Amino acid sequence: MELHQLMEMGDMETTTFGPLDKYVPANDNKAASGDDLLYDFLPTADGGVSFSRRERLGDWMQTYTGRKFWPMDPRADEVLIEDIAHSLSLQCRYAGHCLRFYSVAEHSVHLARHLRWQGVEVALWGLLHDASEAYLVDVPRPVKPHLPGYKEAESKVMAAVCERFGLSSTMPAVVHDADNRIIGDELVNLAPMDWHARYDDPLGVNIRCWYPAQAEEEFLATFEALMDCRARGME
Template sequence: MTDSRGDWIQTALGRQFWPIDPRADEVFIDDIAHALSMLCRFGGHCLRFYSVAEHSVLLSRAAAPEHKLWALLHDASEAYLVDVPRPLKPFLAGYKEAEDKIMRAVCERFGLDADMPTAVKEFDGRILFDERTQNMATAPVRWSTDAAPIGVTLQYWTPLVARANFLSDFRYLTEDRAA
């Protein structure tokens, strides 16, 4: 008999997660931090290992105070779906729907508005220039996403350091929100 929720993945911390039928009470920040710290940006096509967790922390630290938590969690769905390079995403049937479902569960779990703030989307596009110029070979042509950089400096954290920074910033931001 098939489970009506579809198949599930096991997180690194031993939990079950249904990526096609996510529930807010099954989203855990330690699972997100761990997975994002182990995922390399740009499908691994960069000069040095640079995790999605570090990307998220740098974006959050550069964001306006009211957007810091959203910026930190903006790629949380990738903890369950992996980091797919932007040019490929539109061609993967069902990916956008799965990503949206997971982000709705993340937003519900952590008390975020369902829609990503425009400022976070803009910063996420602009950080690409910082990342590309610091961690990629010279581009053969201009990227279609080129925009003014936000001015971050990549640190190339190990997964352990990236996870620790991600969790520390999350705790700081959520304690601050509760107060």
């Protein structure tokens, strides 16, 4: 089945994102060099510069594309969109306590498409707002405050993501608001409970529960289309 047949975008036209049926994942990152060291550059008394080596903080993890990534010491040039898309497509929202598998990647695509009318940059932030979870996993909201160091690590990885893709360092308020409101749409995939009543202002998106491979493809297609819009100077 072609991608344009798989695309289900509610009331949003496929043309919003341009031709997606010939999408080929693309990124200008190179394979990791294997250099595990950073360099500190220090001024010398004679006005010159000296440098000293320092090891990367923590250990590295292997990514889907076979690269090294230091989650405690992230670099923008080691962030790869294919790694993000693949990892998020295999991670289930709500720690897996859903009626059907529903990925972080699909959640992100719905946000991006809903926010497209707010501008390309906002939509990109919506697509990538959970990108740090590709390297730190999706931790349930009640758990995060009780994991020492997690918020700091999350901030560092997101800073690297923002630098890599040229996003503002602060999440737009409209993205944060949509990330909360979409919970109201996602409740159809959870067993009914009293707390659901708090989310009475949903976005109105249709949760599809895509298979991981489709979620990955939709994520990459949306990213490529938004980057193309940006390159053409579209708002």
